[in-house]
Amino acid sequence: MEKEFITLYELQSGLKEGIERLYPSRLWLKAEISALKARPGGHCYMELSQSDDSGIVAKAQAVIWSSRYRFIAPYFESVTGSPLREGMLVLIQVQVNFSQLYGLSLVVNDIDPDFSTGEQERLKRETLERLRREGLADMQKGLGMPAIPYRIAVISAPDAAGYRDFMRHLHENEYGFVFHTDLFPALMQGSGSPSSIMDALDRVASAQDPYEVVAILRGGGAKLDLACYDDYDLAAHIAQFPIPVLTAIGHDQDSHAADLVAYGSVKTPTALADELVSLYASEDSRLLSYTSRLKLSFSGRLYREESRLQKLLTGISRAFSRKISDMEGHLSVLEARITASDPANILKKGYVLAVDSAGTVIKGVRDRRPGDRVGILMKDGRLDCTVDSVSRLPFRVQADEPGPGGGLHGEYAAMD
Incomplete structure (x- = not known):
């Protein structure tokens, strides 16, 4: 059939x-x-x-x-x-x-071009709603970024004009501030961009030397070219990244989901470089102000201490001068007493000194005996004599120091 x-x-x-x-x-x-x-x-x-x-x-x-x-x-x-x-x-x-x-x-x-732009807005809106619903939208905001970040991981296309602008403004800043930057290349537009940027972020996170901040750079472009930055997977990856992420994807009329979940965002790579430099400039200004205040405080303290020290030195000098003056007065009194007690001066006044054969001054008759040889010292010589007899006076003479008139003084006392 x-x-x-x-x-x-x-x-x-x-x-x-x-x-x-x-x-x-x-x-x-x-x-x-x-x-x-x-x-x-x-x-x-x-x-x-x-x-x-x-x-x-x-x-x-x-x-x-x-x-x-x-x-x-x-x-x-x-x-x-x-x-x-x-x-x-x-x-x-x-x-x-x-x-x-x-x-x-x-x-x-x-x-219909309006559909394409509207579709991007819908994608962005759905992405943000999902991120908020899952509690991811503000995770980056809770991270701490150093006041002056030094080690910066840069995710960008190596031949992008925005990347070159960023590097030039950052490393050739007018203040001479120094930054360390490493490039992690990635596709920055098109359907393959989200996975490429996420891969670059993973390489940053696994780097041996940790980075302090990540910069995602895209130097401008049409609005639809930036639709990849409203991708949920990319935005969620940025939101949960353990290092602060700064975005500068170059669109000056709108923000994307990646911008909104990042730690911070600016419109252009140049603006991001300027922002990082301004952090250093602000910290430098703060340190200069602190140093200036410290110098003023130290100068004021030093001036006050110098004034106090000068007053102390002046007081010490005056006290020392008074002490020296008092000591000089005391020495003058002592010198006068010593001078008045000098045997030579006593002899000059007409007094005499009796000495024994050894030259020792005889202060009394207690130990003298008739026949002893004594010397009589006078102002102009010496008389050698022999004791004929010994008699005691009815009063005792104090001969230790001169009297008011420079002579000897005495007091009557019963004799032993």
Whole structure:
């Protein structure tokens, strides 16, 4: 028995009729541009795709004829600030065509630029809501950053103008402050950017010498080019990173999820370099002010101590002078007494001294005997005499010191 069959052409013709009946007119289609090839002045060929958690679930080829592409492309870029590129989610108006020879194709008649910008805002909003719901939004804000960070890990594209601007402003600052920077290269735009930046962050975290701060730099770009910075996985990775992250992705009209969860963010890499330099300048100014106050305080203390010391020295000098004056007066009195007690001076006044044969002054007659030899010292000589007799006086003479008139004084007392 012969098997029934149809020809390939008949199959393709049936498919063509069915598709044209199902989609007789243009329709709006949401898809991601997974591949794009455009020639200047020519046609633009695209591969459209749709993905879910399991991966790509649908693909189709599309074309924008040159007659439409030369209007669609510049208008899209003027509204979104970004040219059509791979990885972009778009809303396109297509005519579904089916050719028996070439199969299914989509002819693009228009692209809605507002959808692409709105889609990015939706992604950002959903990312931020999820981060807040999971308690990740403010984790970076709780970290402590050094007052003057020295070791800085830089995540950027090595050939990016923003990276060069950052390095020049940081290392050639007018104050001569010194920073240590290491570059961790990464893709900074496109669908592969989030995973590339996360990989760079992981390399920073595992570095042998720890860093004090991380700078993520992207030197400007169209708004849609920065959609990767609203990616949830990247934002969550930054939020939970153990080192303060500073972002400068170069968009001056809006902030992205990565900016909002980071420890801090500025608009441009140059502004971030200036901010880091200003931290050093502020600390330097604070230290100079503290040093100045310390010098003033020390100078004031030194002046007061010098004044106190001078007063002490003046007091000591005066007291010493008084002490010397008192001692000089006392010495003068002693000298006068000694002078008055000098035997030579006593002899000059007409008194005499009696000495024994050994030259010892005879102070009394107690031990004298008749026949003893004594010497009588006078102011101009000596008399050698022999004691004929010994008699005692009815009073006792105190001869230890001169009297008021320079002579000897005595008192009457009963004799032994």
